[in-house]
Amino acid sequence: MKRWLPNMRFISLFSLMALLLAGCGKPFLSTLQPAGEVADMQYSLMLLSTLMMVVVIVVVTIIFVYVVVRFRRRKGDENFIPKQVEGSHKLEIIWTVIPILLLIILAVPTVSATFKLADIKAMEEETRDENALIVNVTANLYWWEFEYPDLGVVTGQDLVVPTDERVYFNIKAADVKHSFWIPAVGGKMDTNTENTNKFWLEFDSKATAEAGGLFYGKCAELCGPSHGLMDFKVKPVSREDFDQWIEEMKTVEHVATTDLAKQGEQLFNERNCIACHAINGTEKRPTAPNLTNFGDRSRIAGILEHDKDNLIDWLKDPETYKPGNKMTGTYGELTEAELDALAEYLMGLSLENK
Ligand code: HEC
Ligand SMILES: [Cu+2]
Incomplete structure (x- = not known):
């Protein structure tokens, strides 16, 4: 075989992977390009846990390789047995305490973020913030309904929301379980038939502009043959444009002209x-x-x-x-x-x- 052939295979494999992976990084769809407060929080947690895992893998690999090389059987030294450390209290304590510390480092920000993400006081009756926008999401086989209950407006498939403020969601399903997910902005949250789930999201105006004004939303729970096609879109607009949109939705009367x-x-x-x-x-x-x-x-x-x-x-x-x-x-x-x-x-x- 020619010598350059394996190299060429390697290079083509890498170029193919680069091409494939480049497709994942779109700002309107990528969890790795967070576009709001919730996505930021989720992204930081992902980074932290990935970083910790990488450190653990690197340290363990280094120790492993060191031990394999250092204690391998050498010529002329076949019968030498190195010092045995089985049952060493010191070592046992070290490798029990380190994972506990790592878990604590991971748990503190995770629990704190969980509480922040679950903060829906502004939509609860007793603590209601009158200015907070509430959207009722209903997932149906295979389409989405978005209702603005306080504003008396209903739309489907394209969710319109104001940027740079917390938008509160009541989410449920009309038929079978689905799941509401806007990868770049946050989620996912199950939409159930027997109860209403609540959470909030924030849509960053700068990130919206970078994404071309539109985010992709997905159903994230296998729900039937067209589950993979149960997409929706999110159009975040300024508060002003949002108010105007609501006004137009309420008053529009269609007249066919031609x-x-x-x-x-x-x-x-x-x-x-x-x-x-x-x-x-x-x-x-x-x-x-x-x-x-x-x-x-x-x-x-x-x-x-x-x-x-x-x-x-x-x-x-x-x-x-x-x-x-x-x-x-x-x-x-x-x-x-x-x-x-x-x-x-x-x-x-x-x-x-x-
Ligand atoms: C039995 C109720 C029903 C009837 C009757 C019906 N549709 Fe639909 N239509 C639906 C449902 C459900 C969907 C959503 C399909 C999906 O995406 O899974 C839909 C989707 C659509 C869409 C796409 C909507 C969007 O937001 O993208 C259009 C357009 C549409 N229908 C037009 C029509 C027209 C025109 C007729 C009459 C010829 C009609 N429909 C009759 C139930 C109905
Ligand atoms: Cu689905």
Whole structure:
């Protein structure tokens, strides 16, 4: 074999790994690029525990290698037995105390962070902070509902929150267990059917800008065939923009302007869509994502690029894109012309077209 061949293999393996691992570091998705107070805390704990593990491994490896080399059997010295230390009190105490100390060093910041993360006084009735924003999250097979109970607004799939303040979450599931996770910002927290979990997150405005204004959210609990597709997005905006968004969600009244969109609107009413999907921002329906601002979404059904062609494909056959979803087969076949009209109408459901 040529001498350079093993080297080349090594180099290509490393370049491949570099390429692969480079994909993990996106600021909108990476736990290693924390984008808020909670993520910072979780990241510091991760660093601390990883650092401690590395130190332990390095020290143990050094001692191991030293012992293997120092006490190996030497030529001409085959019968020499070094000093035996079995049962040495000194050594036993040293290697019992060191792990205890390490665990204490790890436990103090962990317990303290756990209490900080569980501090939800601002959302509890007796200690309620009137200015604190509360969001009710409901996880459904395979979509997310976000309700702002104090503001009377409901939306789906894209969570809109103000930056640089603590946002408090009530999270639960409508059908089976899911888990709410925004890797760059914090979590994850189980969404259960039998109880409501509560926690808070903070979305840093600088980190939001670095991430391009959008964070990725995931379901982190295996829930069915489309679990891996149960994505949502988070749009943190300034408090001012948030208040304005809420106002628009409350007051928007959609008017289809073109003939095609008007046909689409009619179909939306005739073909059962309206029975599941609400199209005003104050109405909560357990059956399907609220479509009031569907035109402003970043994705279709949380996964597909947001454009008219993909929307037509989704409406034609949702099952291909999300197996087992709850919309498949609930309305009859749609002709190409009907699909086109529906898509036109839906893409126009935007807070910008008032
Ligand atoms: C039985 C209730 C039901 C009916 C009827 C229904 N849908 Fe849906 N729809 C859903 C559910 C549930 C989802 C979420 C699917 C998922 O992501 O798992 C959905 C998702 C969608 C989405 C993507 C929403 C988003 O926020 O990305 C669009 C668009 C949509 N439906 C349009 C329609 C249209 C148009 C019709 C009528 C032709 C219709 N739906 C009929 C239940 C329904
Ligand atoms: Cu899931």
